[in-house]
Amino acid sequence: MSRVRVLVGTRKGAFILTSDGKRQKWDVSGPHFAGWEMFHVKGSPVDPNRLYASQSSSWFGQTMQRSDDGGQTWSTVGNKFVYDGIPGTHQWYDGTQHPWEFARVWHLEPSLTDPDTVYAGVEDAALFRSTDGGQNWEELSGLRKHTTGPSWQPGAGGLCLHTIVLDPTNPQRIYIAISAAGAFRTDDGGVTWKPINRGLRSEYIPNPTAEVGHCVHRIAMHPSRPGVLFMQKHWDVMRSDDAGDNWREVSGNLPTDFGFPIDVHAHEPETIYVVPIKSDAEHFPLEGKLRVYRSRTGGNEWEALTNGLPQSDCYVNVLRNAMCTDRLDSCGIYFGTTGGQVYCSPDAGDSWTPIVRDLPAVLSVEAQTLP
């Protein structure tokens, strides 16, 4: 029977949760790297025992970790992230220009074909790649050097490249998202990039339909339909059917269309999940009820999933990297909260159970389906 390994990054360490395919009984290991912010932990789809982890600290900066045995042991790998050339400036909160400064790695995306190749999305926004298992990092600087780069402005969490989506049918195509610049796509392996934000409307920027400046929170894709993208924006849930060239809103009957994560069912490319949050000022569920919303129609028509989730006095948040799916026949959905709970639904969202309740604030959740 297949097994599941869930990699959890928190404010104060990483945890690894494992279960058999029933997903009822869980073993918890951790904290790994106790006391450090673990922004993201993710495994290679080629070699599931190859894990990469972003380890960060306000005191001691960025460190990178790699495991070759599924998280039992770890090795420190390269942490030298140097912008290509003279970094230049981007826009600061007050509209002045500010030098590009590396702060941390938000997102790690291992290659779909090579366990030694991994992409890193960093703050201040840039995309790096390692082809030697994380020892050395090289910037794909065509993104940061895009003509719009000097106009990119940080969101409240910083100018972070937080989403990397690889096209399984076209190794030259990569999607990324930056808060608060927007979404970008390369069709030549990262040499050149184009903003893909047409159709987004953001009332909080001077030109609501500008080419860049949108606070995209997360993009998701189903591997069987790489041209169809779903987006949770600062406000609005969006959909594109042409690889991001055009977007349309699919918020439909959601009670609020603010939120952070979005993901797609492993076997139903039109079934998507979001966690509505009250507002940008109040980062907690509406009415104190923690509800995942599911659309089986690719958006617009949403149903609340509440079975097993707290329906009163719940004021946690679910961050952008903190929801994922496994690939078992009955698709499992997972999400972690800033209150330290990691919930699992082994039945595609119909019912939920907390795997753990009292971890530090959860930053990221990634599931691996193991043989």
Added chain:
Amino acid sequence: MIRVQLPTPLRLLASASAEIELDVAPPVTQRRVLDALEARFPTLRGTIRDQVTGRRRAFVRFFACETDLSLKSPDDLLPERVISGAEPFVIIGALAGG
């Protein structure tokens, strides 16, 4: 022999003991001590000072002989009692939030 004390997070990261003894050829400066420390424990590169600029990280401080050396030039000689091994060169994480 130069004695260096690490804060707990860096000690755990480097799998090092709380106090490390390093051979540092004269002149014994902050920069040369950190060079020797990072050569022995490569995992510490970038955690105490920036790998490109060499600047001390903002929330890391250096103390020795009951004196804050954090703002001294990295090329100043360290106190004689550090050079003689009588006192350790202490690296700490600043008491700041978290």
